[in-house]
Structures are given as structure tokens and as C-alpha cells.
Amino acid sequence: MSAFTVAFSEIAPRDRYKLLCASVTPRPIALVTTLSAEGVVNAAPFSFFNVFSEDPALIVLGLQHKPGNNPKDTTRNIAAAGEFVVNLVDEALAEAMNICAIDFPPEISEIEAAGLSLLPGVSIGVPYIAQAPFALECRKTVSMAFTPTRELLIGEVVRIHAREGLVDPATLRVSIDDYKPVGRMFADGYSRQNDRFDLKRGTYTEWLATRGG
Template sequence: MTDSVGFDFARLSPRDRYKLLIGTVVPRPIAWVTTVDPEGRPNAAPYSFFNCLSADPAIVALGIEFRPDGAPKDTGRNIRASGCFTVNIVSDALVEAMNVCAVPFPPEVDELERAGLALVPGVAVASPRIAAAPAALECRLHSFLEIGNSREIVLGEVVHAHLRADAVDDRLHVDPAVLDAVGRMGGHGYARTRDRFDLPTMSLAEFTARTDASDA
């Protein structure tokens, strides 16, 4: 057994807990979230505290950090006001544009314009999607979870999905090579999803047969 070192989270600062978590839970999918404010102005920001939690109902979760002064970010405020948001998947070709949208611009600045991105109106919700994204999930607000003073959790129900025509087949299997998604690592690190392998889950009978064969 290799040596390990333990950390009592009750004794760690929030920043130290954050560093351990983002370095351990990797790679994390990135939700490039588009919303609209009450004046109809679009906003886009990437979040890597994100995942799909359920298919029935179809629920995704976002962890949106508050600003240093405790104020909500534009994304959280817009979701509360409009009741919706869209998750755009970040492909490798869009990494630089996504990074522009991570710049802490003031609310009146259109980061999508600065990033050179075009939008397409939503089909089922008021929030638009990024035209160049290989996939997008239109979401209706399900609920907010208040978990503390640093971050709020948003649950959204997916009500409409968009995928590039060449990314999905008639059986609704999505081609990861076409998505070419990137994930978030610790610190400033990112990971591509081009190095993949298949590993089918074994049935109990298959596992038993393999074990019996190895013991023979």
C-alpha cells in the first residue's frame, strides 16, 4: 500500500479545501452558461462546478460562486430573474473564446461580443445559446440550494437539447470525437477528451466466470 496523507476539512480554511477539491475531482465538465438579464442583455460565463444529476427528470446542477463582496454573479442573478439558463458545451476550438467570457467584466459589457461569438435564440426558454457550441442544453430553473456564504447551487431541468447534426446518430448516441469537449483540472489546468477507452460494465455472471477462470 502506498503512503497517504490525511486532511481534516474542519481544520482547513475554505481556500485550502477548495484547492484540494479542484485538484482531486478531475476532470470536471464545463458549463458555459448563457443567460439574459431583465433588460434582455445576454451574458455568458463558464463554470466547472457542474454536472448532470438525473435523467428522469433531466436535472443539471451548477455551483456559482459569489463575488468577493458577497454579491451574486450576473449568472445567478439572471437565472433568478428569468427562470432559465442554457448550458453550452465547450469544445477545444472554443477554449479561447470561453476564456474571454471568464474575464470579470462589469455587467454592462457584452463579453460575447468581445469573444466574437454569435448567439441563437432559445427554442423553449428565453436564454440564447452559443451558435458555435457543439451542444447546448436549454434549462428551466428547478430550484436554488442555499449552502453557505461562498456559493449557491442551481438545479435546472433540461427542456430542450441542441447537438451538431454530425454529433448524434439515429440511436441518440453522441459522438465524443465530434463534441471534442474540454474539462477543467486543478489550478489553471484543462484537459482534452481525445484519449478515450471503452470498458463495459460486467454482469455478475461475467465477473464470476472471469474469477473462476483465474482461479483454475
Template sequence: MREIDPTTLTQRDNYKLLIGSVIPRPVAIVTTLSEAGVLNIAPFSFFSIVSSDPAMLSIAVQRKNGQAKDTARNLLATNEAVIHILDKENVVAANHTAAQLPPETSELDASGFTTVPSSTVAVPGLKEAKVRFETKLYQHIPIEAGSQADLLLLQVTAYHINEDIYQDGKIDPEGLQAVSRLAGNTYASIGEMFDIKRPDD
């Protein structure tokens, strides 16, 4: 077993070890609005569930040259976002949103996504996603060490779930066809599924 001290590695080398090991990672497609009303769309694989009571999600946004990226800057200004689950049917469109565009330019045209109104936030959602969460900012935790990042805790204010994958209060994973991120340019779909009974069941 090789032991490596992360403090001896560059940011890039730490990044490669983390994204190559913490797999598969769910991918969020996040929409936010700038103060000028420009819709930003961006994918994030530093994304997870935080709590179910209250329903809460998290995204971590790495800063660029010490500056907050559009998603973090917009969220901190408006306190709202819509988070969508990446799936096989929208992965190509989502990949187009990763392009480096200036803040005054929306990724909407490049992606081909279609917007739909939200019910609890001003930020529109993306029609093509089978699952989306309207959210409001609960807490911002700035990470000031190293290259810096913004950890954003987001409380869910509404769920939107495609009827085709919603069964008895649960999500059908085969119908959702969620796509996860591995390392580099590699993604993965849901593979073999198996059950293991928990000791307390």
C-alpha cells in the same frame, strides 16, 4: 497517506485540493439574461448531470464577497439559462468570458461568440457550441456556510446537437472534442478511451 481536516484550511486551500483531485471536470458555458436584458456568458467547471428523468443538470456558482454572481442572480430573476458544452473549437472564446465585467456589460463582444435564438426560453444560445441545452430553473439550493454559493438545478427543455456528432441517438465523443478543466490554467481534451464490461451486462 496524509489526512487533512478541511475545517483547518482556508477557502483557497480547500479549493486547490478539490480542483486538483476531482479531475477532469466538464465545463459548461452558461448564458443568462439580466432583468434589463443584458446577455451574460460565463464558464463553470462546478457542473454536472443530476438526472435523466427528468433530464436535469446542475451548476454551482460561488458567491463573491457574499453576493450572488451575475449568472446566479440572472437565473433567480428569470428562471432560464442555456448551457453549452466546452469544446476545442470554442475554448479560447469561452476563456474571454471569464473576465470580470460589470453586470451591465455583456461578454459577447469580448468573446466573439455568435448568438442564436432559443425555442423554449428567452435566453439566446451560442452558435459555436456543438451541444447546448435550453433549461429552466428547477430548484435553487443556497449554500450558506463558508464563503457561500448557489447550487442551481436546471431542467432541460430542449437539446440542440450538431448533426456531425449525432449518430443513432448518441453523441460521438471524438467529434465533440469536449474540453475538461484540470487545476489552475490547465485544460484537457479527450485522451485514450477504453471499455470495461459491466457485471450486469
């Protein structure tokens, strides 16, 4: 079978999406909580998401608008308030996260529909999900619009919350065996992180030694 290659300029955006999501995987999931001007807490999952920097502590989110260039609840709420929480998703939270992906109208909170509960933010005014293994309180740093429907948001993490037992207070090490994060694959697929392995990062000197140099 011959290798496959295609220029993205030659295929439709939905086909680019299909290839990108199926090749760049698994991806972490951000279950983002925001607060509307009316006081409704919105929760929406994003897998176009990752950590970007530790100094300053930054995360990135890929936001999109609905057809007709209407901002989604998360995009609109962050633009107005400049604050949001990234709730990370583990196996126990996966089903509720999937419910939050339903296109509820703005006046309905996904939190209630998914049977979740909230805890008040400490450094910001947006609450976070009590069941989340980790929650990152964030403030909007900058937003860049690339098209009328696609936006890249950079947020600064100002506080982290962790479920009891996940972080050693003395070493700040995370217990991955207790965390059990979920990754987004493509289409309806998700992945558990049960089968892991370690690779020790060596030095150039060590690499030379293995080659007899």
C-alpha cells in the same frame, strides 16, 4: 513517502478548493448563458457542474457570489428569469470560453468580447451560443443556499441543441470523435479527451465465471 490526510475543518476554504479541484478532475465545463432584465446576454464558465438525472432531466450548477455577498451576473439573472442555457465546451470553443471568464461589468456582454454569436432559444427566452457543440436549454427547478456566498442550483433540461454531425438522429448516439470535449483540470489547466479506452460493464454471473464460480 507517507500517505497524506487532513480534516477539512482544519484548513482554510481556499486550501479546500485547491485540493477538491485538483483531485476531482477532469470536470465538464458549462458555459452558461443568461439574459439580464436590460437585455444583456451574459456568458460565464462553470466547472462545478454536472448532469444529475435523466428522469426528470436535471443538471446541477455550483453558483457563488462576489466578495461582499454581491451575486454574480449568472446567479442574479437566473434568480430573476428562472431560465438559462448550458453551452458545452469543446476544443474549438476553449479560447472564447476563457475570455468569458474575465470579470466584465454587467453592462458588457461576454458574447461580443469573445467574438461569439447567438441563436434564439426555442423553449426558453435565453439564447444559446451558435459555436457550442451542445446547448442545453434549462429552467430553474430549485436553488439551495448553503452559505451567503455559495448556492446549489438544480435546473431541468427542456431542450438540447447539437451541432450538425454530432448526433445520429436515428440512434441518438453522439460521435465522440467529432465532439472533442474539453475538461477542466485545476488552476490554468485543461484537458483534451484524445486518449480514451473502453471498459465493458459485466454482470455478476460473468464475474463469477471469471473466478471459476
